[in-house]
Amino acid sequence: MLSTETITHAARDLPVAISGELQKFFVSREALVAPIGPHYEAVADLLAKFVLRGGKRVRPVFAWLGWVGSGGNPESPEAPSVLTACASLELIQACALVHDDIIDNSDTRRGHPTVHVEFAAHHANSAWNGDADRFGVAAGIITGDLAFAWADDMFHGAGLPRESHLRAFPVWSAMRTEVLGGQLLDIVVEASDDGSLESAEKINRYKTAAYTVERPLHLGAAIAGANDELISAFRTYGECIGIAFQLRDDLLGVFGDPELTGKPSGDDLIEGKRTELLAHALKRADAQRPQDAQFLRKAIGTDLSAHDIDTIRSLLVDLGAVDAVEQRISTLTDRGLAALENSTATDSAKQQLHQMALTVTRRAF
Amino acid sequence: MLSTETITHAARDLPVAISGELQKFFVSREALVAPIGPHYEAVADLLAKFVLRGGKRVRPVFAWLGWVGSGGNPESPEAPSVLTACASLELIQACALVHDDIIDNSDTRRGHPTVHVEFAAHHANSAWNGDADRFGVAAGIITGDLAFAWADDMFHGAGLPRESHLRAFPVWSAMRTEVLGGQLLDIVVEASDDGSLESAEKINRYKTAAYTVERPLHLGAAIAGANDELISAFRTYGECIGIAFQLRDDLLGVFGDPELTGKPSGDDLIEGKRTELLAHALKRADAQRPQDAQFLRKAIGTDLSAHDIDTIRSLLVDLGAVDAVEQRISTLTDRGLAALENSTATDSAKQQLHQMALTVTRRAF
Numbered sequence: 001m002l003s004t005e006t007i008t009h010a011a012r013d014l015p016v017a018i019s020g021e022l023q024k025f026f027v028s029r030e031a032l033v034a035p036i037g038p039h040y041e042a043v044a045d046l047l048a049k050f051v052l053r054g055g056k057r058v059r060p061v062f063a064w065l066g067w068v069g070s071g072g073n074p075e076s077p078e079a080p081s082v083l084t085a086c087a088s089l090e091l092i093q094a095c096a097l098v099h100d101d102i103i104d105n106s107d108t109r110r111g112h113p114t115v116h117v118e119f120a121a122h123h124a125n126s127a128w129n130g131d132a133d134r135f136g137v138a139a140g141i142i143t144g145d146l147a148f149a150w151a152d153d154m155f156h157g158a159g160l161p162r163e164s165h166l167r168a169f170p171v172w173s174a175m176r177t178e179v180l181g182g183q184l185l186d187i188v189v190e191a192s193d194d195g196s197l198e199s200a201e202k203i204n205r206y207k208t209a210a211y212t213v214e215r216p217l218h219l220g221a222a223i224a225g226a227n228d229e230l231i232s233a234f235r236t237y238g239e240c241i242g243i244a245f246q247l248r249d250d251l252l253g254v255f256g257d258p259e260l261t262g263k264p265s266g267d268d269l270i271e272g273k274r275t276e277l278l279a280h281a282l283k284r285a286d287a288q289r290p291q292d293a294q295f296l297r298k299a300i301g302t303d304l305s306a307h308d309i310d311t312i313r314s315l316l317v318d319l320g321a322v323d324a325v326e327q328r329i330s331t332l333t334d335r336g337l338a339a340l341e342n343s344t345a346t347d348s349a350k351q352q353l354h355q356m357a358l359t360v361t362r363r364a365f
Numbered sequence: 366m367l368s369t370e371t372i373t374h375a376a377r378d379l380p381v382a383i384s385g386e387l388q389k390f391f392v393s394r395e396a397l398v399a400p401i402g403p404h405y406e407a408v409a410d411l412l413a414k415f416v417l418r419g420g421k422r423v424r425p426v427f428a429w430l431g432w433v434g435s436g437g438n439p440e441s442p443e444a445p446s447v448l449t450a451c452a453s454l455e456l457i458q459a460c461a462l463v464h465d466d467i468i469d470n471s472d473t474r475r476g477h478p479t480v481h482v483e484f485a486a487h488h489a490n491s492a493w494n495g496d497a498d499r500f501g502v503a504a505g506i507i508t509g510d511l512a513f514a515w516a517d518d519m520f521h522g523a524g525l526p527r528e529s530h531l532r533a534f535p536v537w538s539a540m541r542t543e544v545l546g547g548q549l550l551d552i553v554v555e556a557s558d559d560g561s562l563e564s565a566e567k568i569n570r571y572k573t574a575a576y577t578v579e580r581p582l583h584l585g586a587a588i589a590g591a592n593d594e595l596i597s598a599f600r601t602y603g604e605c606i607g608i609a610f611q612l613r614d615d616l617l618g619v620f621g622d623p624e625l626t627g628k629p630s631g632d633d634l635i636e637g638k639r640t641e642l643l644a645h646a647l648k649r650a651d652a653q654r655p656q657d658a659q660f661l662r663k664a665i666g667t668d669l670s671a672h673d674i675d676t677i678r679s680l681l682v683d684l685g686a687v688d689a690v691e692q693r694i695s696t697l698t699d700r701g702l703a704a705l706e707n708s709t710a711t712d713s714a715k716q717q718l719h720q721m722a723l724t725v726t727r728r729a730f
Contacts, residue, residue, distance in 0.1 A: 032539055036546035036571055039553045099510065103503040128556040129637075129666070138468040138552050141506060142545055145464065148510060149541040152517045156534060162527065169521060174397055176514040180507055181401035187503045188404045191493040206401055272494075301494070 014064060015057040021087035022051055025154050047143055047150075050115060051094045059089035059216045061356070066220025066234055069349025082223055084158035085168065089216060091151035096179060096211075098144035102137055103187060104271070110262060116140030160223060167222040175215035182207025189274045195297070197279040201243075204276065208249075209242025233343030237353065240336030244329045245360040250275040251325060254313060266309035272301020276328070281321035292319070333361050379429060380422040386452035387416055390519050412508055412515075415480060416459045424454040424581045426721070431585025431599055434714025447588055449523035450533065454581060456516035461544060461576075463509035467502055468552060469636070475627060481505030525588060532587040540580035547572025554639045560662070562644040566608075569641065573614075574607025598708030602718065605701030609694045610725040615640040616690060619678060631674035637666020641693070646686035657684070698726050 026048040033044045063086035068074060072082060100106075101114040108114060113121065120136025128135065155172060156165075182203055189199045217234040226234070252261050253268030254277065268275065278300065285293035292315055299308060316322050340353055391413040398409045428451035433439060437447060465471075466479040473479060478486065485501025493500065520537060521530075547568055554564045582599040591599075617626050618633030619642065633640065643665065650658035657680055664673060681687050705718055 029542065032542045033546065036543065036550060037567065040546040040549050043549055095510070099506050103506060105499070123556060126557065129558055130556055134470070135552065135556050137502075139549065141464050141468060141509075142549050142552075144506075144510075145460070145513060146542070146545045148513050149538075149545065152521075153538045153542075156517075156521055157538070173514075173518045173522070177394065177397045177511070177518075178401065180511045180514065181398065181405040184405050184408055184504065184507050185401060187500065187507075191488060191495055191500050192491065193494055202402065 014061050015055065017083060018057045018060045018064075018087045018090065019052055021084050022090055023048075025084070025087070025091075025150070026051075029150065029153075043139070043143055043146065046115065046118065047094065047147055050098070051090055051147070053110075053112070054090065054093075057087075057090060058360075059093060059212060060086040062213055062216035062238070063089060063220040065349050065352055065356075066217035066222075066226075067224045068220075069217075069234070069345040069353065070221045070224035070226035070230055071346065072220070072224040078161055078164070081159040081161075082164075082220075085155055085160055085223065086216075086220065088151050088154035088158065089219075091147050091154060092176065092179070094147040095144040095151065096183070098140055098147065100183065102140050102144075103183075114140075115143055119143075164223045164225070167225060168219050171215055171219045171222050175211060175219070178206045178215070179211040182211065186274075190272055190301075193297075195274060195279055195282045197276060197283060200274055200276040200279045203274075204243045204246040205239065208246040209239050211242075212245065213242035214238025227344075230344050233339045233345070236339035237336040237343075237357070240332040240339070241357045241361065244332040244336070244357075247276060247325050247329045247332075248361050250277045251322065254316065255322075265306075266304060266312070269300060269309055269312055270302070270304050277316060277321055277325050280324045281316050281319045284319045284321060284324075285315075289319070329361055333357060379426050380420065382448060383422045383425045383429075383452045383455065384417055386449050387455055388413075390449070390452070390515070391416075394515065394518075408504070408508055408511065411480065411483065412459065412512055415463070416455055416512070418475075418477070419455065419458075422452075422455060423725075424458060424577060425451040427578055427581035427603070428454060428585040430714050430717055430721075431582035431587075431591075432589045433585075434582075434599070434710040434718065435586045435589035435591035435595055436711065437585070437589040443526055443529070446524040446526075447529075447585075450520055450525055450588065451581075451585065453516050453519035453523065454584075456512050456519060457541065457544070459512040460509040460516065461548070463505055463512065465548065467505050467509075468548070479505075480508055484508075529588045529590070532590060533584050536580055536584045536587050540576060540584070543571045543580070544576040547576065551639075555637055555666075558662075560639060560644055560647045562641060562648060565639055565641040565644045568639070569608045569611040570604065573611040574604050576607075577610065578607035579603025592709075595709050598704045598710070601704035602701040602708075602722070605697040605704070606722045606726065609697040609701070609722075612641060612690050612694045612697075613726050615642045616687065619681065620687075630671075631669060631677070634665060634674055634677055635667070635669050642681060642686055642690050645689045646681050646684045649684045649686060649689075650680075654684070694726055698722060 026044070029044060030041075033040050064083065067082050067086070073079065097109065098115045101109060102116050106114050107117050112118075116136040116139065118136075119139035120132040123130075123132040123135040160168065182205075185199065186203050186207055188194070189203060214235050215238070217238045218231060221231050221234050250268065250273075253263065253273065253275070254266060256263070256265075258265045264270075278296070282293055282296060285296060296312065296315065299312060304312070337354060337357055340350055340357075343350075345353070391409070394409060395406075398405050429448065432447050432451070438444065462474065463480045466474060467481050471479050472482050477483075481501040481504065483501075484504035485497040488495075488497040488500040525533065547570075550564065551568050551572055553559070554568060579600050580603070582603045583596060586596050586599050615633065615638075618628065618638065618640070619631060621628070621630075623630045629635075643661070647658055647661060650661060661677065661680065664677060669677070702719060702722055705715055705722075708715075710718070
């Protein structure tokens with residue numbers, strides 16, 4: 001455990017302190033993994049590298065701000081256990097990413113091969129039996145499961161005071177059921193060609209907003225024993241800012257600079273992602289320009305040329321979909337910030353959450 | 366929660382009581398799932414049906430016997446919470462089965478389509494976009510994850526007395542890390558053509574014995590606050606009987622009657638499963654009959670004819686591999702039963718565990 005002094009000093013360096021918690025947790029698992037042998041140790045190492053490579057620690061930071069914003073004292077004796085519990089969110093995220101990359105058939109993540117691709121390469125390099133890709137998927141499923149099991153070990157074993165743990169546990173449960181629901185909805189909507197605004201909004205709500213901002217803040221607030229009004233304010237902020245964050249991400253997925261987003265230009269269009277942006281465009285095109293609606297429906301999710309991508313971009317602008325999404329980002333951000341401002345959260349947390357809201361919804365890249 | 370009376374009466378009907386706990390748990394999740402919509406509700410339903418269709422409840426029964434065998438009183442106020450905690454093992458098992466069926470590319474399980482195959486069929490029947498099999502795998506991964514998350518919700522939310530929960534938690538953690546290690550080892554050994562006895566033994570130890578018998582018993586004993594000697598006796602029993610159970614299963618996978626095992630004849634040979642049975646055969650053939658060793662290595666894991674399967678069966682008998690495995694089953698069973706007999710477990714638990722050992726290691730089918 002970190003000394004309380006370290007945590008106080010680390011207010012600015014929260015992501016570093018969170019990585020430190022994760023590192024200690026991985027060390028604590030070594031005695032369980034070692035008897036099963038070097039192959040399993042290699043998997044645990046790969047998982048640890050994958051998690052420790054991550055940087056922003058968005059979910060643990062929101063959880064921590066939920067706690068200090070509800071009066072949690074970083075110099076109190078329970079602070080180290082709270083930091084551990086917050087850090088455990090990164091292991092749920094590791095499972096989500098590893099399994100999502102299998103589901104989406106993604107080869108790279110932030111410049112590195114995805115976990116299942118790495119295992120497939122290991123299989124191929126070792127000249128093993130059977131299909132390397134199938135092996136990669138199998139080992140990736142198991143690695144994601146391990147991250148999920150360890151998230152629980154870390155959260156429930158954080159040493160939270162009994163009452164804090166009891167309050168936080170239903171939030172933890174709800175968050176996991178919700179994010180899996182969002183993932184499920186995401187694949188169903190894509191498969192069933194459901195271009196409705198309602199479905200796109202629901203995915204943003206459950207796959208991103210609840211999981212990334214609302215429930216982490218709620219978790220921290222629950223640990224601190226915040227009252228219902230403050231929890232409700234945090235949840236409103238979390239839902240609004242979380243959805244706005246996803247909408248910004250959707251715009252970047254179509255218009256972003258590949259050098260800055262790390263994704264090929266127009267990637268979301270080629271993948272056929274059913275975003276609110278696209279739903280707005282389809283709704284407007286259906287009403288006013290049926291031939292454009294037909295073109296969009298046919299084109300999305302196919303192997304688009306650079307020219308096609310440019311055409312679609314222009315359409316999204318001309319149909320007013322981009323403006324509609326920008327407007328919604330702005331409305332949501334205002335609503336989220338108002339809920340925060342009118343809450344009884346501590347001034348310092350208000351300030352930090354205000355800054356985070358601006359950062360995630362107005363990302364420059 | 367069941368009334369204590371119900372539990373006492375249900376001693377014979379333990380699997381029924383366990384199913385009742387699972388059913389109640391699924392009902393408790395409805396409020397979390399419903400807001401995410403009908404697609405997610407359908408997944409939750411499918412998972413519930415999958416779990417409730419299972420019958421023997423081997424792991425929860427061992428956990429319960431670990432508890433009553435350590436002096437846990439089925440008429441005490443905490444008994445219902447112990448039953449809930451024991452029943453949660455079925456949800457870990459659901460995740461293991463659903464993900465394993467994806468990993469093994471299995472189409473059926475106990476006469477029903479596997480979960481990912483069911484989702485693929487739903488995709489195909491709905492004439493959705495994209496590849497039905499890929500959709501099935503994606504939805505199967507998410508369903509397994511949901512089972513894993515819910516296992517934790519059920520275990521940690523069972524309402525165990527604080528001290529019991531604190532004692533049981535490290536056992537719960539170890540069990541999950543171990544079973545995932547066993548699964549990982551299983552796919553690595555098959556891919557790398559590792560026919561060693563050592564690896565086969567390790568897989569039996571972690572994928573089956575620890576997970577199916579040893580840790581469930583340990584979990585129950587830990588809940589009851591058993592002393593180290595009794596826990597050690599249960600673990601010896603669990604390891605020995607669990608491995609013997611797997612060895613019996615391996616024999617049935619090659620020699621079993623398909624009508625009774627529910628698997629095609631010689632299925633394990635076609636699948637290329639690296640069993641101790643096969644490792645014994647290879648070791649003996651290497652020493653005495655190199656041309657048979659070569660034949661076995663080439664044949665295993667290929668699309669064998671009925672004639673090939675018969676040839677391999679004869680070889681396994683002639684090489685003495687079958688005798689060696691039968692001998693080991695017998696030695697392990699004796700050792701496990703001796704540990705039980707010499708322990709301070711209650712007489713009634715001794716009797717039931719004795720019976721279960723005979724049932725799982727001498728299955729008639």
